[in-house]
Amino acid sequence: MAAISAGKSSVTARAPGKINLHFGVGPLGDDGYHDVASVYQAVTLYEDVTAAASSEFSVTVTGPAATPDIPLDSSNLAVRAARLLAEHADVAGGAELTVHKNVPVAGGMGGGSADAAAALLACDRLWHTNLGKAELAELAATLGADVPFALLGGTAVGTGHGDKLTPALGRGRYHWVLATSETGLSTPRVYGELDRQRSGSGPAADPSIPDVIMHALRLGESGLLAASVHNDLQQAATALEPRLEEVLHVGEKAGALAGLVSGSGPTIAFLVPHAEQALDLALILAASGAVDGVHRVTSPAAGARILRPHDGHPAGTGSSYA
Ligand SMILES: C[C@](O)(CO)[C@H](O)COP(=O)(O)OP(=O)(O)OC[C@H]1O[C@@H](n2ccc(N)nc2=O)[C@H](O)[C@@H]1O
Numbered sequence: 001m002a003a004i005s006a007g008k009s010s011v012t013a014r015a016p017g018k019i020n021l022h023f024g025v026g027p028l029g030d031d032g033y034h035d036v037a038s039v040y041q042a043v044t045l046y047e048d049v050t051a052a053a054s055s056e057f058s059v060t061v062t063g064p065a066a067t068p069d070i071p072l073d074s075s076n077l078a079v080r081a082a083r084l085l086a087e088h089a090d091v092a093g094g095a096e097l098t099v100h101k102n103v104p105v106a107g108g109m110g111g112g113s114a115d116a117a118a119a120l121l122a123c124d125r126l127w128h129t130n131l132g133k134a135e136l137a138e139l140a141a142t143l144g145a146d147v148p149f150a151l152l153g154g155t156a157v158g159t160g161h162g163d164k165l166t167p168a169l170g171r172g173r174y175h176w177v178l179a180t181s182e183t184g185l186s187t188p189r190v191y192g193e194l195d196r197q198r199s200g201s202g203p204a205a206d207p208s209i210p211d212v213i214m215h216a217l218r219l220g221e222s223g224l225l226a227a228s229v230h231n232d233l234q235q236a237a238t239a240l241e242p243r244l245e246e247v248l249h250v251g252e253k254a255g256a257l258a259g260l261v262s263g264s265g266p267t268i269a270f271l272v273p274h275a276e277q278a279l280d281l282a283l284i285l286a287a288s289g290a291v292d293g294v295h296r297v298t299s300p301a302a303g304a305r306i307l308r309p310h311d312g313h314p315a316g317t318g319s320s321y322a
């Protein structure tokens with residue numbers, strides 16, 4: 001068993017939030033999960049997790065998106081990730097984790113998943129367990145469907161529960177305005193609402209990725225991408241949170257190329273052609289009173305990476321997971 005010497009050494013890792021450019025949901029399986037077909041894209045809204053050597057596991061949550069709802073016990077996704085790695089790699093000791101949150105909690109952007117991915121990577125470096133990409137991805141999948149993508153980043157197709165990933169080639173940088181809500185939506189509740197809406201209409205079709213969206217990504221053409229985005233969970237999310245319809249209406253009226261509920265919502269991602277339109281739209285949405293917050297982001301963003309190794313290398317020179 002590798003022993004950890006308690007001290008001040010620490011590692012910071014960063015992982016991105018995501019949006020689903022296409023999200024197809026198939027039938028509910030016996031394991032309580034749906035078969036999905038997802039086109040993930042990471043966005044430039046990040047979670048930073050610092051892991052410091054300690055004999056115990058603990059977590060503190062800071063940053064603009066921190067809320068009192070986030071559990072600080074062993075159910076916190078960053079703690080679950082660190083404990084899982086320690087168990088898997090036979091590490092004695094723990095980690096003092098600090099999560100700096102920018103991704104809205106229960107916002108459909110995989111914020112908790114990004115915390116888990118960043119915690120895995122930070123602890124892997126802190127403890128010198130040196131798991132390879134494939135082994136880290138396997139651990140990630142046991143923590144949640146979105147966790148492997150938070151490690152990988154960029155653009156990827158996800159099948160199975162969303163955890164079986166194939167990186168996708170594409171060009172272009174996309175500009176988005178994210179309209180956020182202070183009240184989150186529970187992911188299982190949104191899937192449950194979709195099942196309820198579908199009940200009586202026979203078994204759901206197997207989900208697939210339409211060619212048109214992969215074509216749009218290969219061309220890097222935002223107009224074509226706007227015409228191709230789709231989320232099967234959108235109707236369920238708007239049924240549970242009807243004011244999302246109003247937000248979509250405000251954004252589309254203000255000239256967004258497309259408006260899309262992100263994952264299980266309630267965050268709405270608006271695609272715009274350029275950075276200037278993003279600023280205009282952000283101002284209009286903020287002034288509308290229909291949203292609680294706005295963020296301007298671009299995509300795709302890098303996957304989980306080390307920002308600050310504990311061996312004294314300066315920030316920004318960290319290695320990337322992908
Ligand atoms: C909505 C998305 O964010 C889109 O990327 C994901 O599908 C959800 O990913 P996640 O939050 O990492 O999901 P998990 O933490 O693994 O699962 C939470 C719950 O969501 C539901 N769930 C999740 C993934 C999936 N393919 N089918 C499901 O039905 C299940 O009820 C599950 O118990």
Ligand SMILES: Nc1ncnc2c1ncn2[C@@H]1O[C@H](COP(=O)(O)OP(=O)(O)OP(=O)(O)O)[C@@H](O)[C@H]1O
Pocket residue numbers: 069070071075076077078099104105106107108109110111112113115146184185187263264265
């Ligand atoms: N580190 C964490 N950060 C945020 N929430 C956490 C964390 N650990 C556990 N949770 C719990 O997980 C729930 C979902 O959090 P999260 O912010 O990941 O939602 P989400 O972005 O909608 O998820 P997804 O898009 O992956 O479905 C929260 O309501 C909270 O109770």
